[in-house]
Amino acid sequence: MVINRKIQTLDEFTIQQLRNFPKATGELSNLLRDIGLAAKRVNVEVNKAGLVDILGDYGSTNVQGEEVKKLDVFANDQFMGVLRHGISCAGIGSEELEDVVIFDDEISNQSKYVCLFDPLDGSSNIDVNVSIGTIFSIYRRVSEVGKPATKEDFLQPGNKQVAAGYVIYGSSTMLVYATKRGVNGFTLDPSIGEFTLSNPDMKCPDLGKIYSVNHGNFFQYDKRVQDYIDVCQRKNKTNGGPYTQRYIGSMVSDVHRNLVKGGIFMYPGTTDKPNGKLRLMYECNPFAFIVEKAGGVATDGKQRILDIQPNAIHQRTPFFIGSKGMMDELESILKS
Numbered sequence: 001m002v003i004n005r006k007i008q009t010l011d012e013f014t015i016q017q018l019r020n021f022p023k024a025t026g027e028l029s030n031l032l033r034d035i036g037l038a039a040k041r042v043n044v045e046v047n048k049a050g051l052v053d054i055l056g057d058y059g060s061t062n063v064q065g066e067e068v069k070k071l072d073v074f075a076n077d078q079f080m081g082v083l084r085h086g087i088s089c090a091g092i093g094s095e096e097l098e099d100v101v102i103f104d105d106e107i108s109n110q111s112k113y114v115c116l117f118d119p120l121d122g123s124s125n126i127d128v129n130v131s132i133g134t135i136f137s138i139y140r141r142v143s144e145v146g147k148p149a150t151k152e153d154f155l156q157p158g159n160k161q162v163a164a165g166y167v168i169y170g171s172s173t174m175l176v177y178a179t180k181r182g183v184n185g186f187t188l189d190p191s192i193g194e195f196t197l198s199n200p201d202m203k204c205p206d207l208g209k210i211y212s213v214n215h216g217n218f219f220q221y222d223k224r225v226q227d228y229i230d231v232c233q234r235k236n237k238t239n240g241g242p243y244t245q246r247y248i249g250s251m252v253s254d255v256h257r258n259l260v261k262g263g264i265f266m267y268p269g270t271t272d273k274p275n276g277k278l279r280l281m282y283e284c285n286p287f288a289f290i291v292e293k294a295g296g297v298a299t300d301g302k303q304r305i306l307d308i309q310p311n312a313i314h315q316r317t318p319f320f321i322g323s324k325g326m327m328d329e330l331e332s333i334l335k336s
């Protein structure tokens with residue numbers, strides 16, 4: 001009987017990374033495995049969403065003033081619970097929590113890392129069975145290990161991230177994460193209940209043919225953003241235009257597709273919301289880290305997302321991310 005040893009689980013992969021870098025303490029590997037465990041628990045509920053009476057609004061509203069779906073609450077509780085009871089995280093920030101939660105117990109205070117989460121992004125799509133996702137960001141603490149984490153640990157620019165990733169609960173469930181060593185994708189194998197390496201060393205194509213933006217806001221965008229969208233829609237021998245417009249309304253799905261196939265995703269500022277809708281700390285920074293490690297680019301229209309110095313956990317930013325060639329094209333128009 002041939003045993004297929006080609007399958008490498010997330011745990012085996014992170015342990016192999018540990019073996020390759022003996023100075024590593026294994027704490028980051030533990031943290032990623034904890035996140036993988038919570039993601040598997042969320043995946044079970046997301047897959048049942050159409051069957052169990054957990055649809056419909058929870059009736060409460062989160063700190064963003066948005067209706068909270070039951071799955072949002074469940075997902076937040078899963079990630080916070082696993083990390084609080086793990087040994088690798090000193091505290092978390094979350095879209096679902098008004099302020100950061102410092103775990104402040106003897107073991108957690110010894111942890112080197114803090115995490116920020118969007119536990120279930122795109123939750124408005126839950127009731128119509130569109131893919132949704134979890135986004136996470138991991139920082140090394142700036143406060144003294146051994147003492148409780150502090151707010152400053154969470155308000156670091158994205159260029160200080162140690163790792164970042166996302167889970168996409170779609171036709172298959174994938175976990176993609178990046179460290180300084182690159183981007184790797186794992187697909188959940190239900191037969192063994194493990195994330196298995198399916199997309200090693202992911203790279204974002206330099207050019208793509210997909211642009212993602214909410215055209216409903218077109219007349220609220222800056223003129224130069226409108227000009228770029230116009231370029232995307234026109235025949236153009238130099239950039240192979242017109243492009244195809246794809247917009248799912250679930251950022252994890254849109255950005256994942258563009259990462260794999262090449263493309264550009266935009267959530268610009270509008271006259272109603274000059275800073276756009278997306279959150280810097282737990283939506284834009286993690287994806288900017290991942291896409292840059294894969295060779296792409298991410299800006300707020302003026303500067304690199306990862307260089308923005310945050311001043312609030314829930315602050316928003318305009319967001320442009322994707323293939324380097326398309327982002328260069330956008331930048332040339334925004335600077336014109």
Ligand code: P6P
Nearest residue numbers: 121122123124214249250251252
């Ligand atoms: P709009 C989902 O609510 C989300 O936060 C992102 O996942 C998605 O890209 C965006 O909002 C969609 O927003 O305003 O285009 O519906």
